[in-house]
Amino acid sequence: MEAQSPFTTLIEISNYQSTTGKKNLPGDFALWIFIFAEMLVFGVLFVAYAFTRAYHVELFNESQLTLSRTSGAINTLVLITSSYFVVNGVSAIKQGLSKQCGYWLIGAFLLGGIFIIIKILEFHAKYAADISMSTNAFYMFYLSLTFFHFMHVLMGMIILAFIIFKVLNDGYSAKDYVGVETGASFWHMVDFLWIILFPLVYIIR
């Protein structure tokens, strides 16, 4: 009766109790399903970008030069650093240090804010130059990818804000920190995707 389906397997894997010291996914599995779905969407968009470019190499190369590589690089550093802060925040809460955790996460949140500001300046420059998703194939992908990612940063910041609020009110502890790990996983995904997006859209030619 107990037929094995991919679904049961998935549940069992997610409930896997370690005997060999292997751990489970950090945070709540419900969010991980979402994370994998988002990675899939971005993956398809990345590949679609690359293949569309293969048909319009000159157009892509030319348009790519109008992007600010420096602001893209700064944003990469900003996100990497904020991800690093989040890692420290998680390890702080694992030791029951709510305050420290809160501070690290506030730092990460503020860096997210810097990313947003830089990104808005970038969008504004393109808007002022009358460039939109309908301008050409390159800008379609550039704006779609970065705007879609931009929204993820905003969402990540909202999640971080919730966690900061809760952790500063001693809502988490050394025993109960799944919520922090869950939010952290989302934030790292935002970082993960930007790390691929930046060289792909801004640099590689």
Next chain:
Amino acid sequence: MKQINSQSNISATVIWLILVALTLATWRIGEAGMVGKSAMLLLLFIAMIKSQMVANYFMALRHTRLIWRGIMFGYFVIVGGLIALAYLRSLA
């Protein structure tokens, strides 16, 4: 317990520094205007390595079950591979 955590903080710091260095390298290569097959492959490889480092160390998937690391590594192979393929086609 404390020991392990400070250990992981140190390794996270090292990873962070490597990621920063690789980002700066990517930026330099872009500013230098390097193009062509090897530059493309190098940049793509750096990006993929960086993303794997985030997955393994920041997301802490390194000690999880094979399947989760497998999904991330599969992403590396499939997405990275297809992108490389598309670029190589355009160079050919």
Next chain:
Amino acid sequence: MKYTSQAVAKPYFIAAIALFLGQILFGLIMGLQYVVGDFLFPAIPFNVARMVHTNLLIVWLLFGFMGASYYLIPEESETELFSPKLAITTFWVFLAAGAITVLGYLLVPYASLAKWTGNDLLNTMGREFLEQPLPTKVGIVLVALSWLFNITMTMLKGRKTAISLILTLGMLGLAVFFLFSFYNPVNLVKDKFYWWWVVHLWVEGVWELILGAMLAFVLIKVTGVDREVIEKWLYVIITMTLVTGIIGTGHHYYWIGTPAYWQWWGSIFSALEPIPFFMMTVFAFNMVNKRRREHPNKAAVLWALGTSVVAFLGAGVWGFLHTLAPINYYAHGTQLTAAHGHLAFYGAYALVVITMISYAMPILRGRAANPERAQIMEMWSFWLMTVSMFFIALLLTGAGVVQIWLQRISTTPMSFMAVQDSISIFYWAREAAGVVFLIGLLLYIGSFFVKGESRAIE
């Protein structure tokens, strides 16, 4: 039946099945008009038959949803319905409005109907699926609000479960997005753009919440699997529905004057739309495999599993077939769309309503399950309807592929009507499958009248 007020579901279910029968009869008329063009002309021209066919579908599904929620919400909330009287009044109002509207379609020329019902005040008529006269549209809004009010009030005074929350949210979305049917600008592109906010965001958005909630409810009842497990997977599945389905609306924005970037957004997100349906299939089978009890209503289990499979095939697979922009460029507006529409509506929505009816109706009639013979008849009707609907989908797919080839790809494209003549064999076979479907439906109706030993409610 745990709460006496659940009994209000009964007339809703009966009306749903009766209107379903009407829908199928008009479907058969249209199917014949496809090959015998002047059949019933000018008494019932094709456009009138189609309007009746599609509008009856919407109305009977709404009856089914309402009946289901009047049955389900008291049980979930563990309290009597807020106002059974309101529910019954709403029923008669909706039935009367529906009947008058259909009679209007059949007896009055559409242009006169428009003139008499105030279409000059606010142009809303004459758009696919939204052909209803203004008073009917207003009536639908009022009925939906009364339904929503009654259900929400019931939920507020009792237990709030994930299932009832999701169902109510689905109904709220249904009511809200229907409001876009009142917006009909002269600008054809805008008209079409927001028309999809009703049509797509209904069937590939909020209706799926209702579908998921109904299916989850029946699964809890017939399998005895822990509510926690079922409800958390329900959340995951409908999350995926909204993640893929909302931007998936873009697959309707390829060729109607909207910007070209929708081809990317629409293709990518709608290509992922099969995922939640696949999850739903695996979910349903898993829960049935893990069942903790043998529910005497075997037929209901079959309908539930059937829903998950046919919804995946009809909405997921057949949708995917023509959702990518480069393929849709050739497939758009052909019989392929009709194939997808038929199997998807049958699998996702007709079947889930029948699932609910099949589960609840015996209980409403004072027994846990129908007698053995009645259930066997139900199962026969399931297979007859499902297999014949498959044939309808396959035949229309065949017709669509040939149509695309002759009319759009061939270097010497043929005209629309010439192509239609050359694919008439598909239409004849489709009509035959339609007759089998009708037999299946009649068998289903017949199963309600089979007498015999039946188990009492535990």
Next chain:
Amino acid sequence: MSATFTKSMARNVFYGGGVFFFLLFLALTFDTMKVLPKRDNSQNITPAVAHGKKLWETNNCIGCHTLLGEGAYFAPELGNVYVRRGPDFIKAWIKGQPTGVPGRRQMPQFNLSDMDIDDLIAFLKYASEINTNKWPPNIEG
């Protein structure tokens, strides 16, 4: 630590994800509305076109035909009929219905005045000039 998969988190992801993608949809809608004037031929909407659209609707043409690929699939696509057949043919066709050929699909006689038909044709002309990303693939629709 055993894996966590809670209903409350699944619920949060549902609300978060739903709102997120709806907002994204609104953003894309906003952009679409901004771009439309360049594509939708709205500069050519005259009172005749508006009246033509109303006639199109109140005679339920969509119940048999498709318009830009949407509608019933029983009768020819009319989004490009203005280009395919031209105004004179359309006018004669509408006036000549039904053909009464036994066994053929029949179009009703809608008893439209000459002016009505002209408005309907104006609407079809307007529709044929919408930028549809080169759909349909050929003149046959």
